[in-house]
Amino acid sequence: MISKQEVEYVAHLARLEIDDAQKDKFTSQLNDILLYIDKLNELDTTGVEPMSHAIAVTNAFREDRIVDSLGTEKSLANAPDGRGEFFRVPKVIE
Amino acid sequence: MEFETVIGLEVHAQLLTNTKIFCNCSTKFGGAPNSHACPVCLGMPGVLPVLNKKVVEFAMKMSLATNCIINKSCSFARKNYFYPDLPKGYQISQYAYPLSEHGYVFLEVDGAQKKIGITRIHMEEDAGKLMHDEHNPVSYVDLNRAGVPLIEIVSEPDMRSPEEAADYLKRLHEILVYLEICDGNMEEGSFRCDANVSIRPVGQKEFGTRSELKNMNSFRNVQRALEYEVKRQQYIVENGGNIVQETRLWDDAQGVTNSMRSKEEAHDYRYFPDPDLVPIIVDDAWIEAIRKELPELPLAKRERFVKDYQIPAYDAGVLTADKALSNYYEEVVRLCRSPKAASNWVMGDVLRFLNEEKRDIRNCPITAASLAEMISLIEDGTISGKMAKDIVEKMYKTGSAPKAIIAEKGMVQITDEGELLKTISAIMAANPNQLGDYRGGKDKLFGFFVGQVMKATQGKANPQIVNELLKKMLAG
Known part of the structure; x- marks a missing residue:
């Protein structure tokens, strides 16, 4: 079972602001999802290789050849804030 | 604790x-x-x-x-x-x-x-x-x-x-x-x-x-x-x-x-x-396929240098710490066939010059061929080790080949015994007191005579020959 505190913690990690009613709602919804996933655990998966991907493709590679980049101007075009050739962000010092 | x-x-x-x-x-x-x-x-x-x-x-x-x-x-x-x-x-x-x-x-x-x-x-x-x-x-x-x-x-x-x-x-x-x-x-x-x-x-x-x-x-x-x-x-x-x-x-x-x-x-x-x-x-x-592409790695190269070139492990460590340096060294050895001398010159003078200027071996003004040539000139007696010290410095400063520097400065070593005998005779004649003292048992004065010969020849006399000749002549 997932607790309301865990929902708060995960929301904080994802920088989501949610109000108290939403916290209760998400707690119950997430628990429903976990319950549903738990049902899959009833299947016997002995001898089945774990998979991390829905399609059976492996080794999709790219050759090491340079293709023109966007360039500074286009790279910054959608930025909420920029100055000169840089993105500008609130100062974060860890 | x-x-x-x-x-x-x-x-x-x-x-x-x-x-x-x-x-x-x-x-x-x-x-x-x-x-x-x-x-x-x-x-x-x-x-x-x-x-x-x-x-x-x-x-x-x-x-x-x-x-x-x-x-x-x-x-x-x-x-x-x-x-x-x-x-x-x-x-x-x-x-x-x-x-x-x-x-x-x-x-x-x-x-x-x-x-x-x-x-x-x-x-x-x-x-x-x-x-x-x-x-x-x-x-x-x-x-x-x-x-x-x-x-x-x-x-x-x-x-x-x-x-x-x-x-x-x-x-x-x-x-x-x-x-x-x-x-x-x-x-x-x-x-x-x-x-x-x-x-x-x-x-x-x-x-x-x-x-x-x-x-x-x-x-x-x-x-x-x-x-x-x-x-x-x-x-x-x-x-x-x-x-x-x-x-x-x-x-x-x-x-x-x-x-x-x-x-x-x-x-x-x-x-x-x-x-x-x-x-x-x-x-x-x-x-x-990737394994086949691997070059010789530092540790293997170090061991090979010790075994094939008979140089100390310490030298091999210094020479292989940088791949370009190890290639330079091997090229010098290939051309002059004197691994120990090559190691001494590369680790001594060449690295000292480079370190003083924080320069990379890839930009060294002394090519491997020039250094090898200089080592060969020492070994065949054309120049002395002492002269080589001056020459290698000029090679570094000018990028010239050793033979060009030697020709320009008239730095060829004197190995002609007749010429050296004449010089020694003159020195003996000019220093009768020292000669007397030496013959009287002051062995230490031998160094004085070597110094005089070197001075008279501007350091160009072959030291081994000078030693031999002096021993004979001073004994009287």
Whole structure:
């Protein structure tokens, strides 16, 4: 079972602001999802290789050849804030 | 109380590919800010990263060179955290299924070989670069580096002193540069190191609480930071305190480590498999193909130098520490066939000149052919070792070949016995008192006569011949 505190913690990690009613709602919804996933655990998966991907493709590679980049101007075009050739962000010092 | 130091290192090496790990942007250092960026490395929604094959091959090379076992299957995961240098809000890295594991390298500790375990090597993308404004509460972001391929090499906590840690780093650095997969530039950040360090009372099995050190941009600083940190931890424990698990930054100017103000909660990266990237399967044929491409590695070269050239292990270590230097040395030996003399000249004069100017052997004005020629001229008696000292300096300053310098300065060694006999006779005639004293038993005056001959010939006389002739003549 997932607790309301865990929902708060995960929301904080994802920088989501949610109000108290939403916290209760998400707690119950997430628990429903976990319950549903738990049902899959009833299947016997002995001898089945774990998979991390829905399609059976492996080794999709790219050759090491340079293709023109966007360039500074286009790279910054959608930025909420920029100055000169840089993105500008609130100062974060860890 | 006696303490034992325990150190493990995490090394990040930028790979020398042309393009980034998941897109076709150039990895070139020094472009205009944000000019090497595209929707993939800018983290735009809806884009699809595709893995650069060369990254896998370079990482495989390092894995094989450090005796790691390459996993048959590996995959990428997302490491989630928010920081302005990370446009997507996650870093694509490897977590549960790294490329390779269980490797090792050897260090020489107290004359014996010590094995340092390598836990794993994995591939990941680099983040962008942040510049903080000094006056305003803002930072500037350059994403040219975002997506540049890295390998992370994680060691076992096998090192027992800061010196061993620095030595291990040098070994890794050497191998990466030999493989030509990383330029190894620590100042520019293409080779970076974080260190985990703890202490424990001698005899205790459990590890002590560790601190993680960052921000050390040279081998020397890694060692200094570790030495400081070991002392700091000992002081705390000896005064009844407890070590706090934390990240500390090395302050080069002050020579201390400082705690990074840690956030309220510990990092929780919520790793999960990246659905954008499919698994990588490495079969034996691929591994063998990569193995065939491996060059001779530093350790093997060192052993070969000792065996084939009969030079001391120390010399072989210096000469093989840099691949270009080892190639230079081998070229000199090939041309002059005097390994010991070549080693002395390369390690002595040539390296001294280069170090004084912080110059690289690749830009050395003395070509291997010139140095070999000079060594041959000493060996065939054309010039003396003393003359060669002057000549090699002129070779370095002018880039001229030794024969040209010798011709220009009239520096050919005098080996003609008749000419030397005349000189010696004149000196004996001019110094009757000294001659008398010598013949009266003052053997030490022999040196005086050698000096006079050298002075008279401006140092050009062949010393062996002078010795022989003087002995005969002075005896009377």
